Amino acid sequence: MRERCGRDIVRPGATRFATNYIALSSLLKHKQGLRELFASHDYVEWKKRLTKVTYRIEEPVLGNSFWDKVRGVVGIIEPIYVVLRMVDNETNPSMGSLYPSIQLMKEAIMVKAPNAYKWVHAIIDDRWERMLSHPLHQAAYFLNPKYHYSRNLFEDNSLKRVVHEVYDHLFPDCPGKGTFGSEIVKFRNTVGMFECHPAVKSRNAMMPCESL
Structure with a gap:
């Protein structure tokens, strides 16, 4: 995998925020390398690959449905992650940028997830009104x-x-x-x-x- 992808796949951590997004984004980034791995001669000739566990991993990697779902989730969470990183920044104050950033985040989600943005916007609006909205x-x-x-x-x-x-x-x-x-x-x-x-x-x- 390291030969095909150039590095390890980032795994979810226990303490950092947005770890699921980071992991899925890493998978998507290395999609081609992972596919090449499962289609390589070394993998095909590997005797231990003929198990239910390896097949459950191989099937989604070589198919399209899994990647479509990953792409959809990343498209929704990526704009949110950008705002989270901005707010989490301890160097530059974010107070003067949060209000427009929320609007830009919602616009980006609408573009990247046209079939899902309504329910995502509802969650964002609810959280904004209950916890963040302030003059x-x-x-x-x-x-x-x-x-x-x-x-x-x-x-x-x-x-x-x-x-x-x-x-x-x-x-x-x-x-x-x-x-x-x-x-x-x-x-x-x-x-x-x-x-x-x-x-x-x-x-x-x-x-x-x-x-x-």
Whole structure:
């Protein structure tokens, strides 16, 4: 197997998340090598292969049904795995990227699993609403320069309203509360202290700052 596949097949672990996905993805990656193994002269001439156990392994590897199912499962879980890795990252904060990442994840599942995405979306939506959904995610998304300028989020009144609600909740007695709206406008127009962010500089290189 190592000669045909170039390495071992990754097996599910006891402590890492998404281990079933990792194992199935590894199998799919080495599909051709595994098929070559079971069709090789050495395997055909191997006397111990004539058992029920080896046949139960050989049959799905050389057939198509098993691989179709593996491909379907990987197509569903892969976008979820990408988001899980992003959230599990201890180096880069994910708060400002989680909200759009969930939307992109659902879109990817719809494309990769057109026959299954509805029930998968139902599970994701249920988990999001019960455990993850919070105004902070939307506010952080709105204030993330990576998305704010490229997607023109300033025009999304629902997101602006959430930002104001979060600010009111966190700083109910702040003396500068009356100027918060104008600070958001400065952020949108990339003026003052908001000019220094790399994403802002990139945006300003392509288009001039808009006036009120």
